[in-house]
Amino acid sequence: METVGELSPSPRILLGPGPSNAHPRVLKALSTPLVGHLDPEFVRLMDETKDLLRSVFQTKNTLTLPISGTGSAGMETCLVNLIEPGDDVVVGVNGVFGTRMVDIVERCGARAVAMEAQWGNVFTPEQVQEALTRCKRPKLVAVVHAETSTGAWQPLQEISSLVHQAGALFVVDVVTSLAGCPVQVDAWGIDACYSGTQKCLSCPPGLSPVTFNQPALEVIRRRKQKVQSWYLDLTMIEKYWGEERVYHHTAPISMNYALREALRLVQEEGLETRFRRHQQNHLALMAGLAALGIMPAAQEGHRLWMLNSVLVPTGVDDAAVRRKLLEDYNIEIGAGLGPLRGKVWRIGLMGESSKRSNVLLLLSALEEILQQQGYRCTSGAGVSAAQAAYNRA
Amino acid sequence: METVGELSPSPRILLGPGPSNAHPRVLKALSTPLVGHLDPEFVRLMDETKDLLRSVFQTKNTLTLPISGTGSAGMETCLVNLIEPGDDVVVGVNGVFGTRMVDIVERCGARAVAMEAQWGNVFTPEQVQEALTRCKRPKLVAVVHAETSTGAWQPLQEISSLVHQAGALFVVDVVTSLAGCPVQVDAWGIDACYSGTQKCLSCPPGLSPVTFNQPALEVIRRRKQKVQSWYLDLTMIEKYWGEERVYHHTAPISMNYALREALRLVQEEGLETRFRRHQQNHLALMAGLAALGIMPAAQEGHRLWMLNSVLVPTGVDDAAVRRKLLEDYNIEIGAGLGPLRGKVWRIGLMGESSKRSNVLLLLSALEEILQQQGYRCTSGAGVSAAQAAYNRA
Numbered sequence: 001m002e003t004v005g006e007l008s009p010s011p012r013i014l015l016g017p018g019p020s021n022a023h024p025r026v027l028k029a030l031s032t033p034l035v036g037h038l039d040p041e042f043v044r045l046m047d048e049t050k051d052l053l054r055s056v057f058q059t060k061n062t063l064t065l066p067i068s069g070t071g072s073a074g075m076e077t078c079l080v081n082l083i084e085p086g087d088d089v090v091v092g093v094n095g096v097f098g099t100r101m102v103d104i105v106e107r108c109g110a111r112a113v114a115m116e117a118q119w120g121n122v123f124t125p126e127q128v129q130e131a132l133t134r135c136k137r138p139k140l141v142a143v144v145h146a147e148t149s150t151g152a153w154q155p156l157q158e159i160s161s162l163v164h165q166a167g168a169l170f171v172v173d174v175v176t177s178l179a180g181c182p183v184q185v186d187a188w189g190i191d192a193c194y195s196g197t198q199k200c201l202s203c204p205p206g207l208s209p210v211t212f213n214q215p216a217l218e219v220i221r222r223r224k225q226k227v228q229s230w231y232l233d234l235t236m237i238e239k240y241w242g243e244e245r246v247y248h249h250t251a252p253i254s255m256n257y258a259l260r261e262a263l264r265l266v267q268e269e270g271l272e273t274r275f276r277r278h279q280q281n282h283l284a285l286m287a288g289l290a291a292l293g294i295m296p297a298a299q300e301g302h303r304l305w306m307l308n309s310v311l312v313p314t315g316v317d318d319a320a321v322r323r324k325l326l327e328d329y330n331i332e333i334g335a336g337l338g339p340l341r342g343k344v345w346r347i348g349l350m351g352e353s354s355k356r357s358n359v360l361l362l363l364s365a366l367e368e369i370l371q372q373q374g375y376r377c378t379s380g381a382g383v384s385a386a387q388a389a390y391n392r393a
Numbered sequence: 394m395e396t397v398g399e400l401s402p403s404p405r406i407l408l409g410p411g412p413s414n415a416h417p418r419v420l421k422a423l424s425t426p427l428v429g430h431l432d433p434e435f436v437r438l439m440d441e442t443k444d445l446l447r448s449v450f451q452t453k454n455t456l457t458l459p460i461s462g463t464g465s466a467g468m469e470t471c472l473v474n475l476i477e478p479g480d481d482v483v484v485g486v487n488g489v490f491g492t493r494m495v496d497i498v499e500r501c502g503a504r505a506v507a508m509e510a511q512w513g514n515v516f517t518p519e520q521v522q523e524a525l526t527r528c529k530r531p532k533l534v535a536v537v538h539a540e541t542s543t544g545a546w547q548p549l550q551e552i553s554s555l556v557h558q559a560g561a562l563f564v565v566d567v568v569t570s571l572a573g574c575p576v577q578v579d580a581w582g583i584d585a586c587y588s589g590t591q592k593c594l595s596c597p598p599g600l601s602p603v604t605f606n607q608p609a610l611e612v613i614r615r616r617k618q619k620v621q622s623w624y625l626d627l628t629m630i631e632k633y634w635g636e637e638r639v640y641h642h643t644a645p646i647s648m649n650y651a652l653r654e655a656l657r658l659v660q661e662e663g664l665e666t667r668f669r670r671h672q673q674n675h676l677a678l679m680a681g682l683a684a685l686g687i688m689p690a691a692q693e694g695h696r697l698w699m700l701n702s703v704l705v706p707t708g709v710d711d712a713a714v715r716r717k718l719l720e721d722y723n724i725e726i727g728a729g730l731g732p733l734r735g736k737v738w739r740i741g742l743m744g745e746s747s748k749r750s751n752v753l754l755l756l757s758a759l760e761e762i763l764q765q766q767g768y769r770c771t772s773g774a775g776v777s778a779a780q781a782a783y784n785r786a
Contacts, residue, residue, distance in 0.1 A: 185461030252599030
């Protein structure tokens with residue numbers, strides 16, 4: 001085979017649906033020499049990480065830890081640990097990730113009761129109520145807080161009450177929302193949820209923080225049969241992350257170093273400040289894009305701060321624009337998925353990537369590229385509108 | 394909560410069952426800024442990594458890639474993709490990892506036909522033949538090449554013929570052996586196998602290289618039902634790692650950077666040179682330990698080069714010795730697991746950790762600590778015997 005050369009990737013500005021850019025301190029933490037996964041120093045690091053995660057999840061849940069896989073492994077962890085064959089499970093399907101949950105629920109031998117909404121829209125409490133009436137005995141209701149495929153922001157509090165009234169558990173996908181907008185696990189009655197490291201936490205992809213409350217844990221303890229995945233079986237994982245320290249699998253040491261550092265950065269900034277930053281950059285970007293005639297794709301009033309889904313203007317070559325952004329400006333933005341393929345752009349402003357300089361550069365680059373394609377927009381309009389939005393903030 | 398301080402782990406010499414120490418170039422690769430998981434530059438890196446993995450697995454298998462989880466996720470990947478409910482599966486159980494495979498096989502709804510041997514021993518072709526006769530129609534036979542919990546080195550070639558004569562697939566755990574001793578996937582007729590990054594590849598834990606040949610792939614394509622794990626479903630993962638590049642999950646970018654660099658280092662050293670290095674350090678260590686009166690625990694003629702399992706001498710406090718090695722010398726060695734708890738030490742000489750300076754330092758430290766405990770051995774005997782072994786090599 002040919003010799004493979006030295007690693008030398010281009011310096012990308014990551015404004016897609018994740019990964020986001022990592023802070024230099026996180027990258028430096030990654031390069032720290034290893035210790036063993038049962039070393040007392042690593043055990044201390046695990047405890048610190050659990051504490052930091054509880055703070056960002058806004059929870060007191062004991063069972064709060066990073067699963068050794070990406071966000072999708074976290075999704076599977078929540079579902080395979082809580083579900084048994086024959087269960088009725090309500091899943092909100094309004095994008096890629098709800099669709100994926102239905103797939104996993106069915107692989108668990110359970111019945112998925114799909115609650116559907118148009119991609120880009122969110123669910124009303126009435127829809128949840130209606131879906132619950134379609135179940136004999138709903139085991140859990142699962143929804144996506146921040147649908148990365150559509151940019152829709154699902155309100156959770158009212159749904160949570162309905163779910164609990166029906167005697168079910170409330171499971172939420174907070175992969176994209178965590179650390180970018182409020183996620184109050186305890187206050188909102190979320191029984192189990194999972195996130196990813198590569199979105200608003202701005203840590204590289206590879207771990208999935210999860211948290212389970214006491215009722216969820218009791219459901220796991222009362223299982224009639226073993227969890228179908230050995231790797232994701234929380235009854236064993238909690239013994240490694242808990243006081244027993246029983247070896248389960250070899251924890252990804254370097255990724256845990258990185259997550260701890262990313263969480264330290266979140267703590268230093270403060271959650272409220274971090275959320276406000278995400279909101280302001282979102283508002284500035286949307287103002288700038290509107291001035292260029294580019295309009296939001298997600299339902300009004302339910303648009304995410306960290307994932308801006310916008311309509312590709314008519315006559316514009318979606319792929320060519322994204323390619324030019326990457327090649328000429330080193331900027332990555334995301335394409336549409338599924339029914340939104342070719343119709344939307346997904347612009348992520350997550351964690352470290354959510355900053356004024358990125359918003360202004362993207363608007364400037366986009367204007368230039370669109371004009372080259374014959375698209376008409378006033379020169380400088382995007383950047384000006386964004387600056388005005390920052391000045392108003 | 395308390396403020397969590399800057400990451401500052403002790404500079405450990407990792408001579409346990411993994412992780413091993415990572416080369417500075419691998420740590421540097423980890424700290425490289427991120428690109429997206431669908432970036433053309435990352436796609437090229439994926440192709441390079443597949444080529445490098447084929448070279449270390451000694452295979453032409455198209456389906457050769459790193460699973461986004463640790464070695465245990467690779468074990469689960471091999472089993473859940475190949476097994477369907479009701480299948481007969483022969484598993485060699487002579488340590489922790491065979492035991493784990495039985496557990497996973499049963500979670501797949503299959504019948505595990507356990508083939509047992511004393512921990513530390515290997516299986517004879519006759520034992521395999523006998524186990525095969527206990528099956529109606531064996532779907533696959535799974536054994537561990539290098540049992541990390543015992544230090545036993547399982548010969549594979551004769552078994553492979555028997556397995557194929559019985560019409561079954563041959564699945565092998567090469568987590569600890571890969572890149573430390575010969576693993577010839579094609580020449581030995583291994584249909585599917587999995588490894589881990591943190592052993593002889595000397596990359597941090599977090600990925601599991603796997604390879605599947607055509608017959609194994611056909612078994613997956615002919616499945617009657619979906620793979621029970623969505624995250625580990627190769628029918629989808631191969632579309633992301635293959636030419637279609639269909640998004641499945643967000644690949645762990647940084648860990649893939651590290652793996653590529655670790656594989657480049659293997660390529661630069663050359664497999665044969667690397668194997669010889671592992672062998673020589675093993676022989677020197679065993680000679681040194683024998684001179685201190687510390688004897689091997691695994692079956693004679695089947696002792697691994699990279700994982701040296703030795704008997705804790707009578708009257709010596711196992712845990713105290715390991716604690717002193719860690720605290721006074723920054724050296725980690727492994728404890729015994731299961732029935733070997735308190736009875737053996739597991740000394741890893743894997744990848745970067747397999748070097749003369751580590752062997753000599755460990756022997757010197759061990760002698761000092763043992764003498765402090767009242768154990769009698771000739772001062773300097775271990776180091777001298779090891780040096781003599783190096784001089785003979």
